[in-house]
Amino acid sequence: MSPPCIDLHAHSTASDGILEPAALVARASRLGVDLLALTDHDTTGGLEEAEQAARFHGVPLVHGVEISVTWDGTLIHVLGLGITAGEPTLEAGLESLRRRRNGRGEAMAAGLASVGVPDPLAGALRQQTTNILSRTHFARHLVACGFADDVEGAIRDYLVPGKPGHVHVEWASFDEAVGWILAAGGVAVIAHPGRYGLDAERETRMVTDFMAAGGTAIEVVCGRSRSGHAEDYAELARRHDLRASLGSDFHAPSATGVELGRLESLPDDLLPVWAGREWAPQF
Numbered sequence: 001m002s003p004p005c006i007d008l009h010a011h012s013t014a015s016d017g018i019l020e021p022a023a024l025v026a027r028a029s030r031l032g033v034d035l036l037a038l039t040d041h042d043t044t045g046g047l048e049e050a051e052q053a054a055r056f057h058g059v060p061l062v063h064g065v066e067i068s069v070t071w072d073g074t075l076i077h078v079l080g081l082g083i084t085a086g087e088p089t090l091e092a093g094l095e096s097l098r099r100r101r102n103g104r105g106e107a108m109a110a111g112l113a114s115v116g117v118p119d120p121l122a123g124a125l126r127q128q129t130t131n132i133l134s135r136t137h138f139a140r141h142l143v144a145c146g147f148a149d150d151v152e153g154a155i156r157d158y159l160v161p162g163k164p165g166h167v168h169v170e171w172a173s174f175d176e177a178v179g180w181i182l183a184a185g186g187v188a189v190i191a192h193p194g195r196y197g198l199d200a201e202r203e204t205r206m207v208t209d210f211m212a213a214g215g216t217a218i219e220v221v222c223g224r225s226r227s228g229h230a231e232d233y234a235e236l237a238r239r240h241d242l243r244a245s246l247g248s249d250f251h252a253p254s255a256t257g258v259e260l261g262r263l264e265s266l267p268d269d270l271l272p273v274w275a276g277r278e279w280a281p282q283f
């Protein structure tokens with residue numbers, strides 16, 4: 001028997017994904033995903049539609065969210081898995097982050113206009129699918145008007161620190177984000193730990209601060225990670241006694257990019273993030 005196909009990190013049009021929540025679940029079903037989490041940025045808005053589709057297709061759905069955190073000046077993404085959408089503490093927190101996104105959007109547009117990008121705010125808003133305004137929407141506008149070949153290139157050349165469209169925002173603290181997740185009955189997970197450019201000393205400090213806030217898990221297996229990544233992050237999980245998660249961070253169908261559920265398995269010796277949870281896979 002092949003091992004279960006589990007993917008605990010994916011986006012829909014509720015934030016910066018390309019597929020509607022129902023279409024995302026239908027794709028997961030077609031691809032044989034046995035357990036899927038929808039984890040949109042700073043919103044639970046896609047979960048109701050996804051849950052309906054999940055029942056129709058018979059794909060168990062973990063209700064999730066990906067929260068923007070600023071730790072020591074660095075943007076860190078914290079996943080909440082197994083949350084109850086609508087929980088007031090969580091929803092009020094996410095709402096405050098969405099407001100910060102809108103303020104950032106205006107400042108980003110001014111920066112992009114200064115290097116000749118036409119109509120940056122209106123363009124990004126045309127790419128936006130719900131009430132979340134993401135750098136991804138600005139990136140799609142940059143691609144649409146020929147400033148970059150793809151979203152990755154647009155982000156790299158225009159939207160990261162040091163580039164004209166980058167604007168620093170203080171997002172949630174670990175204490176806030178993890179507190180909201182725990183209040184909503186979820187598990188807090190550090191997403192894609194390899195993407196923050198932290199040296200060993202800062203990485204240890206980051207994990208220690210995350211755990212002090214009540215965080216208990218880390219994404220050990222990620223989509224689009226360099227080879228050797230999973231072994232490094234398995235070792236980090238062992239060192240700190242963290243639970244392990246796995247997720248593709250799927251945003252859009254593409255011929256060359258990541259796909260839902262196409263992930264290596266978690267190392268056997270690690271405690272999976274779902275252990276003891278009611279949403280644990282039934283195999």
Ligand code: AMP
Nearest residue numbers: 016041068133134135136152155160251
């Ligand atoms: P935001 O949450 O609005 O700051 O947008 C960040 C989004 O851009 C992430 O969720 C990713 O989907 C996408 N992204 C792709 N590459 C990068 C990168 N190198 N740095 C930051 N974000 C990236």
Ligand code: MN
Nearest residue numbers: 011016041136
């Ligand atoms: Mn994203």
Ligand code: MN
Nearest residue numbers: 066077191192
């Ligand atoms: Mn992320």
Ligand code: MN
Nearest residue numbers: 009011066249
């Ligand atoms: Mn993500």
